[in-house]
Amino acid sequence: MNDNFTPKITLFHCINTVSEIGGFSLTGRDNFELQTVKLPCSSMVKDVFLLRAFEAGSDAVIVLVCPEGQCRYVEGNIRAKKRVAWVRNLLDEIGLGGRRLSLSNISAGDNVAASQIIQNVLKDLADLGPNPAV
Amino acid sequence: MIVGEQKPISEIKEIIAPYKKILILGCGTCVKTCFAGGEDEVAVLASALRLAFKKDGKEIEIEEFTIERQCEDEFIQESAPAISRNDGVLSLACGAGVQALARRFAKSPVLPGVNTTFIGVLEKQGVFTEECSGCGNCRLDIFGGICPVTRCAKKLLNGPCGGSQNGQCEVDPETDCAWQMIIERLGILGQMDNLRIYVPPKNWQTSLSGGPRKLVREDHMI
Numbered sequence: 001m002n003d004n005f006t007p008k009i010t011l012f013h014c015i016n017t018v019s020e021i022g023g024f025s026l027t028g029r030d031n032f033e034l035q036t037v038k039l040p041c042s043s044m045v046k047d048v049f050l051l052r053a054f055e056a057g058s059d060a061v062i063v064l065v066c067p068e069g070q071c072r073y074v075e076g077n078i079r080a081k082k083r084v085a086w087v088r089n090l091l092d093e094i095g096l097g098g099r100r101l102s103l104s105n106i107s108a109g110d111n112v113a114a115s116q117i118i119q120n121v122l123k124d125l126a127d128l129g130p131n132p133a134v
Numbered sequence: 135m136i137v138g139e140q141k142p143i144s145e146i147k148e149i150i151a152p153y154k155k156i157l158i159l160g161c162g163t164c165v166k167t168c169f170a171g172g173e174d175e176v177a178v179l180a181s182a183l184r185l186a187f188k189k190d191g192k193e194i195e196i197e198e199f200t201i202e203r204q205c206e207d208e209f210i211q212e213s214a215p216a217i218s219r220n221d222g223v224l225s226l227a228c229g230a231g232v233q234a235l236a237r238r239f240a241k242s243p244v245l246p247g248v249n250t251t252f253i254g255v256l257e258k259q260g261v262f263t264e265e266c267s268g269c270g271n272c273r274l275d276i277f278g279g280i281c282p283v284t285r286c287a288k289k290l291l292n293g294p295c296g297g298s299q300n301g302q303c304e305v306d307p308e309t310d311c312a313w314q315m316i317i318e319r320l321g322i323l324g325q326m327d328n329l330r331i332y333v334p335p336k337n338w339q340t341s342l343s344g345g346p347r348k349l350v351r352e353d354h355m356i
Contacts, residue, residue: 046174047174047178048174048177048178048181051178051181051182051185052181054181054185055181055184055185090143090178090182093142093143093144093182094143094182094183094185094186094189095186095189095190096185096186096189132189133184133185133186133188133189134188
């Protein structure tokens with residue numbers, strides 16, 4: 001990754017997944033900016049929020065949802081999954097790259113898994129580079 | 135309701151490329167229901183287009199606005215200030231709405247963002263099906279409420295073609311055989327005798343084939 005590139009990541013998460021943002025531990029490269037958006041349920045993640053995160057300068061957007069079958073609102077995580085898939089296609093169509101947007105299922109309070117997901121996205125960004133629309 | 139699909143973004147980009155300032159105008163009725171052109175769709179499209187043009191290094195200003203219906207002047211006039219601020223309007227309404235706008239704002243380019251497809255219903259969540267062709271002479275009373283003009287691939291009016299298999303049309307196996315459905319429904323209604331009614335060859339004068347139609351209600355005109 002270019003040393004001048006400080007990745008910006010926006011993380012949308014259901015409050016039932018990760019509750020303590022300060023609990024992320026990321027070893028190695030940590031010069032990145034993380035903005036988090038709490039949602040009462042991941043189904044509240046609307047297509048336009050994801051796109052506006054990219055408009056606001058994010059290089060990657062992560063959506064953390066509850067495991068399938070464990071959404072307290074029954075199908076919220078399924079709705080989020082479908083919306084993320086839709087927006088990924090849209091990002092591919094406009095040339096930004098759907099890889100910049102990802103969704104992961106995470107058990108309640110599993111900050112270790114959340115940290116790993118962020119690490120993986122940082123690795124992807126080493127390939128993808130900064131958001132070309134900024 | 136009228137069902138439409140938003141045009142591919144690559145096509146929309148090409149359509150609006152000549153303009154520096156574009157208003158994306160949504161419609162809050164039919165196209166909102168089929169997720170083609172309501173307020174949410176306007177917001178998503180505007181955001182996607184801004185990203186796309188920025189990525190290409192091109193300048194474009196995109197404004198967003200949605201009115202209740204684009205086919206009625208009473209609502210169209212609310213968009214007048216926004217239209218006057220922009221070089222062109224990308225309408226996400228059906229074809230009727232696009233043309234109503236164009237008629238009212240003759241000096242503003244009005245561009246289509248949606249492909250209007252059919253008159254239909256929401257069959258189940260996320261699935262819209264064509265039900266009516268607007269033929270202008272409705273005989274759903276004898277067909278048990280299922281239209282063979284729209285739903286039969288061959289537009290047969292006097293019974294099935296005999297080519298269906300397992301209730302599916304021989305022309306398109308993804309399509310239910312309209313006549314199978316008609317016969318089943320007439321059975322439920324106890325109206326099987328309707329099958330004995332001879333329906334003569336259709337006079338298409340009342341449909342779009344007879345030219346664009348007009349309805350005039352003098353009793354509503356002052």
